[in-house]
Amino acid sequence: MVDTVIRHKGFVKRVTGTSLIVSIVNKSACSSCHANGACSVADFQEKEIEIPYVGEKHVPGQVVTILFRESAGFKALFYGYIFPFLLVMLTLILVSVTTKNEALAGLSALGILAPYYITLYFFRQHLKKVFKFELEEIN
Numbered sequence: 001m002v003d004t005v006i007r008h009k010g011f012v013k014r015v016t017g018t019s020l021i022v023s024i025v026n027k028s029a030c031s032s033c034h035a036n037g038a039c040s041v042a043d044f045q046e047k048e049i050e051i052p053y054v055g056e057k058h059v060p061g062q063v064v065t066i067l068f069r070e071s072a073g074f075k076a077l078f079y080g081y082i083f084p085f086l087l088v089m090l091t092l093i094l095v096s097v098t099t100k101n102e103a104l105a106g107l108s109a110l111g112i113l114a115p116y117y118i119t120l121y122f123f124r125q126h127l128k129k130v131f132k133f134e135l136e137e138i139n
Helices: 069-098 102-111 113-122 124-130
Strands: 005-015 019-027 043-052 061-067
Touching: 005 069, 019 061, 061 069, 069 102, 069 113, 069 124, 102 113, 113 124
Parallel strands: none
Antiparallel strands: 005 019, 005 061, 019 043
């Protein structure tokens, strides 16, 4: 199976000793359609991405191309949305069956998300290694 690479243009915002902070503009899907004049400024979001980098080739304001592996995107989708959904549903079913209390089941199902996302937060350094962005080499 070929691992597809996603490319996205951005510009260097800051250069630190160990990384580049690259700013990309995320456009909603409707902003590229024929009715994009009706879309508002809210359809564009600026995001900052930290890319591990050591060197002196890049300067603030420089346009760069960021690479991200599609398979890593699917992992991020799983950890960010699919697994938490399954966790909520499983908790809802288990607490509902064992206690017969719908309110407690609902609160427990929602409450399980806090420890999950806190755990993700504490493992963010490990996740940065798993979901790493790369710069396309300039020849």
